[in-house]
Amino acid sequence: MTAATKLLDEMCHLTAQSLITMDTSEHFKVIKLLGEGSYGKVVLAVHRKRGTPMALKFFPRESTSLFSFLREYNLSLSFCTHPSLTRALGIAYFTQSHYIFAQQASLFGDLYDVITPEVGMEEDCCQRVVSQLCGALTHLHSLGFVHRDLKPENIFLCDSxxxxxxxxxxxxxxxxxxxxxxxxxxxxxxTPEAEVARGNKDSWSSVNDGGFKEDEHNKKTRVWGSVEPSTDSWALGVLTYAMLTGSHPWAETADDCRSYLKYREWFERCNGPSDELEVWAEPQSQILQDAADTSKAAPVAPQFACFTQLACSFFQSLLDPRPQLRGRPEDAMCFLGGDWMREERTVRMEKERKKSSQTGAIRCMKEMEGRGQR
Structure with a gap:
């Protein structure tokens, strides 16, 4: 346990003693709902006295432990100091039905809103996002924390x-x-290493507090694992693929998923199944040099054929099926700056984006005309 994780636990115990009750409507003007899920909901609000816009995150008390609420609040307040991590604003309270804390409001939605299905987003835009996420994850990992839930819905936009x-x-x-x-x-x-638990009965009693109940049968079959930063690396690789293509490289990381097996075959042809440590002992400069040399490239998996060798090396670093050898977010930074998409793919995607944009504009005009006629 790192100093940061010990300090977080101490802060939770201290905050529990000073948590106050407040009436939300008395102190905030709620503007609109920003999102909701199993955790609760997030609303955009304005502080009535200060006029400051902020996001209020509501956690139902009946399904959220006080400690898990305080842990998320204090983590965001005191340890998310990187500019690409959402930070709490020092306001935490409770009502009869909810625990609530205030955090920075991102007024342009989340990443999911800007990824066009089957098209994706512009490459330079994608690389900007990847660069920032690499920094944010590296900061968390340096403190001894692992995010474990990297996905488009959890990446918020401060500009369009x-x-x-x-x-x-x-x-x-x-x-x-x-x-x-x-x-x-x-x-x-x-992650592929989680497949050892496939088929086990899931009996979590509360995702929020990490508790679970299990019967005698599940005690015999439950598989335990260690939380490691490699989980975030895998998610970053899949997320980057989704940003560039508007789809996923495979439906699931399982031995009976054809698209994933194609990737595994390609990966093993490129890296070799033997002596894992020797393969990854190459200096980073040599890896980049090989990435630029297309003559060394093995036949690519079908779903990765649209990418340059540099991008393929980026994906194979983060999407290494061997968790102990998986690339780190800070290592992924060295693949930024070059071309990731093949030229013919870039031209086709640009046409599809324009077509999608025009279709959206026409739909919007028709809706406005319809309102005018009413």
């Missing part, structure tokens, strides 16, 4: 061009090395 984004939602954050029940789920974001 993604020049400034913020990673948020720290409800799943755990300290590195924490032993947790391994849970496999059908998603491209689920």
């Amino acid at each position: 061009a993604c020049r400034w984004v913020k990673l948020g939602d720290f409800g799943m954050v755990k300290a590195r090395g924490t032993r947790v029940p391994e849970v496999w789920y059908s998603s491209p974001y689920c």
Whole structure:
């Protein structure tokens, strides 16, 4: 356990003694709903006295432990000092039905809103986001924390061009090395090492506080794993693919998923299944040199054929099926700046984006005409 994780626990105990009750409507003017999920909801609000816009995050008390609420609040308040991490604003209170804290408001939605399905987003925009996320994750990992829930809905936009984004939602954050029940789920974001738990009955009683109940049968079959930063690296690789293409590289990381197996075959051809340490002992400069040399490239997996060799090396670093050898976010930074998409793919995607934009404009005009006629 790092000094930061110890300090976080101490802060939670101290904050619990000073948490106050307040009437939300008395102190804030609620503007609109920003999002909601299993955790609760987030609303955009303005502080009545200060006039400051902020996001209020509501956690139902009946399904949220006080400690898990205080842990997320204090983590965001005191440890999310990187500019690409969403920070709490020092306001935490409770009502009869909810625990609430205030955080920075991102007024341009989240990353999910700007990824066009089956098209994606512009490459330079994607690289800006990846650069910022690498910095945010590196900061968290340096403190001994792992985010564990990297996805488009948890990346918030401070402007429409993604020049400034913020990673948020720290409800799943755990300290590195924490032993947790391994849970496999059908998603491209689920790491391949979690497949050992596939088929186990999931019996979590509360995702928020990390508690669970299990019967005698589950005690025999439950698989335990260690929380590691490599989980975030895998999610960053899948997320980057989604940003560039508007789709996922595979439906799930399972041995019976054809698209994932194609990737594994390509990965093993490129890296070799033997002597893992020797393969990854190459200096980073040599890896980059090989990435630029297309003559060394093995036949690519079909879903990665649209990418340059540099981008393929980026993906193979983060999407290494071997968690102990998976690339770190800070290592991924060296792949930024060059071309990631092949030229013919870039031209086709640009045409599709223009077509999508024109279709949206026509739909908007028709809706306005319809309102005018009414």
